[in-house]
Amino acid sequence: MKIIDGHVHLVEKIAGFCRRGELRAIGDGKARWANGDIMKLIPRGYGDKDFTGEALIRLMDDNDIEKAVLMQGSLYGFQNEYTYEMCSKYPNRFVGACTIDPFAENYNEVLDRFINKLGFKILKLEVSSGGGLMGYHYKFFLDGEEMKNIWHKVSENDMVMVLDIGDFTMESYQPEAIRNMALKYPNLKIVVCHLTAPRVGMEDRLKKTLELLKLPNIWFDLAALPSINAPDKYPYPNALNAIKIAKNIVGTDKLIWGTDAPMTAALDEYSNLVSYLKDAKLFNERELEDIFYNNALRVYFNY
Secondary structure (H helix, E strand, O other), rough: OOOOEEEEEEEOEEEEEEEEEEEEEEEEEEEEEOOOOEEOOOOOOOOOEEOOOOHHHHHHHHOOEEEEEEEEOOOOOOOHHHHHHHHHHHHOOOOEEEOOOOOOOHHHHHHHHHHHHOOOOOOEOOOOOOOHHOOOOOOOOOOHHHHHHHHHHHHHOOOEEEEOOOOOOOOOOHHHHHHHHHHHOOOOOOHHHHHHHOOOOOOHHHHHHHHHHHOOEEEEEEEOOHHOOOOOOOHHHHHHHHHHHHHOOHHHEEEEEOOOOOOOHHHHHHHHHHHHHHHOOOOOHHHHHHHHHHOOOOOOOHO
16 A cells, blocks of 8 residues: 655754744754753654654655655744755655744745745644744734735645644634635645644544534644554554544545654654554545545645
């Protein structure tokens, strides 16, 4: 079976910034936040202070992954230039997303360059209060004035909008705003990361959110669900329960498998993140082909 990892990150240099201040590499795949917290970010053997395109290709080849979608996020620091370089160097393996900070004075100039000069066709915004923009900016609305021009520009350039809105405890959790914009721009492809970060015991909330976002132009990636539901040990029954709910509500043609590597692969074996869906017996062969490959191909690679 052909496989696309629909949500991974490259890290030329760890330069994160979030609610805990700056994040800097300290070696052995670890990094320290300004408040002193230490995180394991890179799986052993794939990088000491970085996670390069070549390291990702080696991880992909070790697990029979054909292609990957390179996302952006505040955790590692914006990697726009490096993502562009790696997509140019390995066009048959990677497609990449760019990102911006909508509060930067010159964000529009930056976004224009990414679109018109570098040719990015995916914009990924990590807006979550936990790990993204709302962790170090005041609350803003995804369908409000701060985002109005961005939505328009993404739509008129036939891009894909990818959003990490965190979980329901965060101010960034705004499924109603995503629905509003999906209805306003019905030809725009929107992907909501991490299946909206569902929590154990909150299945009714997940069902309500998925029903709200059940629209023709919205997809959901499954990246990091085992980590989000930690301690959810392999074969990740909590993650599988959430995925089963999503299958029943939005259908398998709206689900995109992904890992959120390298961090998730530092916490567990990447091979487990690949195999748990195959082994779960939740899906038939055609459904697995859609989740692992066809859906990502249609959304991210076929413009």
